[in-house]
Amino acid sequence: MEWLVSLAGAGLVMAALRDLFHTLWHPTRHGGLSRLVMTVLWRLARHLRVRGRVVGLVGPLAMVTVVGMWAVTIILGWAIIYWPHMPGAFTFTPGSKAAQQPALLDSVYLSLVTVATLGLGDVVPAEGWLRLVSPLEALIGFALLTATVSWVLEIYPALSRRRVLAIRLALLQRADPSAQQLDCTVGATLLESLATEVARVRIDFTQYAEAYYFHDGEDHSSLAATIGYAADLAHSGQTARRPDVRLTGDLLAGALEDLAAILDQRFLHTGGTPTEVFAAYAADHGRGLTPS
Template sequence: MKWLVSVVGAGLVMVTLRDLFHTLWHPTRHGGLSRLVMTALWRLAKRLRSRGRVVGLVGPLAMVTVVGMWAFTVVLGWAIVYWPHMPGAFTFSPGSKAAREPAVLDSLYLSLVTVATLGLGDIAPDEGWLRLVSPLEALVGFALLTATVSWVLEIYPALTRRRVLAIRLALLRDARPTERQLDCTAGALLLDSLATDVVRVRIDFTQYAEAYYFHDGEEHSSLAAMIGHAAVLARHGRSARLPEVRLAADLLSGALDDLATVLDERFLHTGGTPSEVFAAYAADHGRPFTPPRPPGPR
């Protein structure tokens, strides 16, 4: 029976490590529990009256919640591993009152101290297998800390790339380039660079799915509000006379279709056309999806 309880605790730790792996290191980032937490917080924030303020906190709050969930389940799982063998399989320092405490409390205390790599030493494993298992928890605690820092350092560059693309599209919307201005080598380079930026954002949504739940702030820095203008530029570029402009416009159109597919499959589930998906994306982020102003006349 003791070993069965310990196996349950080890299983809880493995579930947590699997979720951490799929959230941070798997190429497609199909996180399990973390995605559920983020989705639940996003939907809850959308229902609140002060939606604008609350939605802006969902991304950071969700990350803190997920990291806290990982830490809690790791500590709990290892405490369950220790609990059936407490206190007989452990050595207590002379004069320590820990042995007088309930076994559950001692197990939680030992797990917290070990995962935090404090190494106080007032409770130490005595049996051989526990002496091997206990340092593994310290390694997991160190990996959890490293993964949290890496997660933060990966997410914010992805958000920056998304917002830079949105601002570029906002500037182009305001500049209203004419069809003649687009029908040149510079226009081809512009459309090609936009296609590259869209592909980068598409990859970010695949590898850093949690970035979807971050609010972009003002309208001109919100990709949800500005992505429609990229479609207009692609449409006008496809009617250009120069073949290189038409090719760049086709690349941009294909990149937009691919982005719409990723958004729909992973977040929106509309089953509609790219235009419908982008409209749903804007609505989900509290942005009205109105047809952007087309480029100026020739």
């Protein structure tokens, strides 16, 4: 029975590590529990129609919640591993009152101290197998800390790329280039660079799905509000007279179709056309598509 309890604890630890791996390091970055937490928080904020500033906290709050969920699951999992063997399989510092506490409390304490790599030494594994597996928890705790820092450092450059594209589209719309102005070498270069930026954002939504749950703020920096104008530019390029402009217009249109497919497949589930997907994206982020 003791080993069954320990195996249950090991199962909790493996579940947390699996979700962490699929969220941060798997090529598709599609963690189950983490995505569920983020989706629930996002839908709750949208359902309650909270103010823009509060909505802007959903992404960071979701990341903190997910990291906390991983940490609590790992700590409890290791505590359950220790619990059936506490206190007989452990050595306590002379004069320590730890052995007088409930076994579960001592197990949680030891797990928390170990995962935090504090190494206080007042409770030490005495059995051979525990002495081997206990340092693994410290390694997992160090990996969790490293993964959290890496996650933060990765997500914000992706958000910056998305906002730069949104601001660029807003500036282009303000300049309002005519079809004749786009039908030239400069127009072809412009459409090609926009297609490249859209492709980068599409990859960001694939590799950093949690970026979807970050609110972009004002309309001029919100891709949800300005992405419709990119479709207008692509259409203008496709109907131009110069073949190089038509080619880059097709490239931009294809990049937008790929972006719409990712948004619909992973977040929106409308099954509609790119125009309908972008409209749903704008509505989900509390924005209206920028009019043509």
